[in-house]
Amino acid sequence: MSGPAPKRGRGHWGSQVGFVLAAAGSAVGLGNIWRFPSMTGQNGGGAFLLVYLLCVALIALPVMLLEISLGRATQRNPVGAIAAVAPGSAWKALGYLALVTGLGILSYYSVIAGKVLTYLALYLRKLFIGEAVTYSGATLEVVVYFALFLVLTVLVVSGGVQRGIERWAKILMPLLVVIMAAVIVRGLLLPGAMAGVRWFLMPDFSKITPKVVLNAMSQGFFSLSLGMGAMLTYGSYLSKKDNILSCGTWVVAFDTLVAVLAGFMIFPAVFALGGDPAAGSTLIFQVLPKVFGGMPGGVLVAIVFFFLLCVAALTSTVSLLEVVTAYFVDERGWSRRRSVWSIGLVALIVGLPSAFHLAGISPWQSMTLFGKTGFLDIMDFVWGNLSLAIGSLLLCVFAIAVWGLNRAADEIEIGAPAFAALRGAWVFFVRWVCPISIAVILATKLFGLG
Ligand code: TRP
Numbered sequence: 001m002s003g004p005a006p007k008r009g010r011g012h013w014g015s016q017v018g019f020v021l022a023a024a025g026s027a028v029g030l031g032n033i034w035r036f037p038s039m040t041g042q043n044g045g046g047a048f049l050l051v052y053l054l055c056v057a058l059i060a061l062p063v064m065l066l067e068i069s070l071g072r073a074t075q076r077n078p079v080g081a082i083a084a085v086a087p088g089s090a091w092k093a094l095g096y097l098a099l100v101t102g103l104g105i106l107s108y109y110s111v112i113a114g115k116v117l118t119y120l121a122l123y124l125r126k127l128f129i130g131e132a133v134t135y136s137g138a139t140l141e142v143v144v145y146f147a148l149f150l151v152l153t154v155l156v157v158s159g160g161v162q163r164g165i166e167r168w169a170k171i172l173m174p175l176l177v178v179i180m181a182a183v184i185v186r187g188l189l190l191p192g193a194m195a196g197v198r199w200f201l202m203p204d205f206s207k208i209t210p211k212v213v214l215n216a217m218s219q220g221f222f223s224l225s226l227g228m229g230a231m232l233t234y235g236s237y238l239s240k241k242d243n244i245l246s247c248g249t250w251v252v253a254f255d256t257l258v259a260v261l262a263g264f265m266i267f268p269a270v271f272a273l274g275g276d277p278a279a280g281s282t283l284i285f286q287v288l289p290k291v292f293g294g295m296p297g298g299v300l301v302a303i304v305f306f307f308l309l310c311v312a313a314l315t316s317t318v319s320l321l322e323v324v325t326a327y328f329v330d331e332r333g334w335s336r337r338r339s340v341w342s343i344g345l346v347a348l349i350v351g352l353p354s355a356f357h358l359a360g361i362s363p364w365q366s367m368t369l370f371g372k373t374g375f376l377d378i379m380d381f382v383w384g385n386l387s388l389a390i391g392s393l394l395l396c397v398f399a400i401a402v403w404g405l406n407r408a409a410d411e412i413e414i415g416a417p418a419f420a421a422l423r424g425a426w427v428f429f430v431r432w433v434c435p436i437s438i439a440v441i442l443a444t445k446l447f448g449l450g
Contacts, residue, residue: 012237012238012239016238016241016242016243016247019234019235019237019238019242019247020247020250020251021170021173022234022315022319023225023231023234023247023251024173024250024251024254024255025173025312025315025316025318025319026225026230026231026234026315026316026318026319027223027224027225027251027252027254027255027316028173028176028254028255028258028312028315028316029109029312029313029315029316029317030109030112030113030116030309030312030313030316031219031222031223031225031259031316032223032255032258032259032262032312033258033262033265033284033309033312034112034116034281034284035219035222035223035380035384036052036219036223036259036262036263037262037263037265037266037267037283037284038279038280038281038282038283038284039215039216039219040052040200040263040267040277041266041267041270041276041277041278041279041280041283042215042277042278042280043207043211043212043215043216044204044207044208044212045199045200045202045203045204045207045267045277046199046200046201046202046203046204047203047204047205047206047207047208047212048207048212048215048216049200049201049203049260049263050203051208051212051213051216051217052216052219052220052259053256054216055213055216055217055219055220056220056223056224056252056256058429058433058434058437059217059220059392059433059434059437059438060217060220060221060224060226060252061248061249061252062426062429062430062433062434063221063226063227063392063395063396063430063434064224064226064231064248064251064252065244065245065248065412065426066395066396066399066408066430067226067229067231067232067235067395068231068232068234068235068238068244068247068248069235069244069408069411069412070085070232070235070395070399070403070408070411071229071231071232071233071234071235071236071237071238072235072236072238072239072240072242072244072411073407073408073411074236075236076236076326076330077095077229077232077233077236077323077326077327077330077331078094078095078098078099078228078229078232078233078323078327079092079095079096079098079099079327079331080095080327080330080331081095081229081232081236082094082095082398083095085398085402085403086398086402086403089402091398091402094391094394094395094398095229095327097228097387097390097391097394098227098228098229098232098323098391099229099323099324099327100387101227101228101383101387101388101391102228102229102230102320102321102323102324103320103324103343103346103347103350104350104379104382104383104387105228105320105383105384106153106317106320106321106324106347106351107347107348107350107351107354107379108351108354108376108379108380108383109313109316109317109320110146110149110150110153110317110347110351111142111146111351111354111355111358111376112281112313112376113146113149113310113313113314113317114142114144114145114146114147114148114149114355115135115142115145115285115358116306116309116310116313117145117148117149117306117310118135118141118142118145119133119135119285119289119302119306120303120306120307120310121145122134122135123292123299123302123303123306124303126299127299127300127303133289133293133302135285137358137359137360138359139355139356139359139361141359142355142356142358142359143352143355143359146348146351146355147348149310149313149314149317150317150344150347150348150351151344152314153314153317153318153321153344154321154340154341154344156314156318157318157321157322157325157336157340158336158337158340158341172308172311172312173254173312173315175308176258176308176309176311176312177257177258177261179301179304179305179308180258180261180262180265180305181261182301183265183288183291183295183301183305184261184264184265184268186291186295187264187265187266187268187269187272187291188264188268190268190269190272190273190294191272192271192272193268193269193271193272194268195271195272196267196268196269196270196271196272196277197264197267197268199267199271199277200263200264200267200268210441210444210445211445213441213444213445214385214389214441214442214444214445215385217389217437217438217441218384218385218386218388218389221388221389221391221392222384222385222388223255223256223259224251224252224255225316225319226388226391226392227387227388227389227390227391227392227395228320228323228387228388228391229323229391230319230320230322230323231248232323233319233322233323233326234319234322236326240414240415241415242415243415243416244411244412244415244416244419245412245416245418245419245422246416265288266283266284266287266288269287269288269290269291270283270287273287273290273291275287275290280377281376281377281380288302288305289302292305321340321343321344321347324339324343325339325340325343328342328343353375354375354376354379356375357374357375357376357377358376369381370382386442386446389438389441389442390442392434392438393434393435393438393439393442396430396431396434396435396438397435399430400430400431400435405427405430405431406427408430409423409426409427412426
């Protein structure tokens, strides 16, 4: 399929490097530095890492290539892409699921990002007025920083594809890796740190349960921004000259590197300083201040680190907002400004209960569902785990049954001649390995078959 002609004014990346950086910017974020360590800590350390790496290589990477190729072939947002391939079919619902999921994730993700912003502000105050760093968690503070972060996201996205997104990702992501390396070295030098390294790297196979496998697989989708059309939308800004195979693989490799580095940043320090690896979503906020506290120049390192983490989170929330925005701009003819501010407002309203959870307000903090406690954790499970897995599964089925895997493979091969050799394997993975394993993992956890 040659795909519909791109609409005028949609914009393309200035270069293939622009796509890789922006897609890596979308992928690398709180998912790597906040969610990955807390998941690893709660799901058995080395066992989780092993399952995670397998899921990324065997399930997420093939899905990544599929999402990017559908985006480039159709030059559309998720809803438009599906409508372009299967006009008037019920598959449209998959596109809408993507939009709702994006909004759901954006809402609570911005709350955590607001917490990161709070820490940045606390360390700046420490530097300039010597005030001690204590996170108050007061309602007003949580809500204000959450709203501030959403406004930042809205401002970047309203700037448009190139100026808005590309510029941010370019210099700052490599810098994040550098500062993480410094924090890792500091953590490894602490007495007792090796126990943490061992715990993170040595799999205890008895810890691998259906819950661990579902969490690892979903963490792969979450971390790589898959299953809700983010990579599809970014792929729609690629041109036929660009190499989907190398772009996709590069993004997966970089994102996985950052997640593993985050593990090395957190777990040696947890063991050395006597924390609980299973502390959950507060883990990094418990550990990092302690590490910075005992580090020479720690306040400055903390400021640079939290600043870069804010930027990493911002390039991720930008991609979440961009997907939903592209729909309203392309399909509904809304202006960019109107779209971003409206969606931002909805995300603010939907995110408030998550902010109240973080601020310790009942019933938001104490409610339970699916074995999760608190509104934010429930949202994270529903949208970040279930919905992304379901979205990825349906995308595979859509490609098998409607679009055609040969068309998808043809699309990847344009601009990536080397893909010819891998084509058979990729088709096999997307036809069999990905859908069956996602379905089995979802079913075993949800219906307790395992
Ligand atoms: N991948 C990002 C992270 O790791 C979060 C994110 C951005 C995302 N866009 C997404 C997750 C789309 C799922 C789908 O922080």
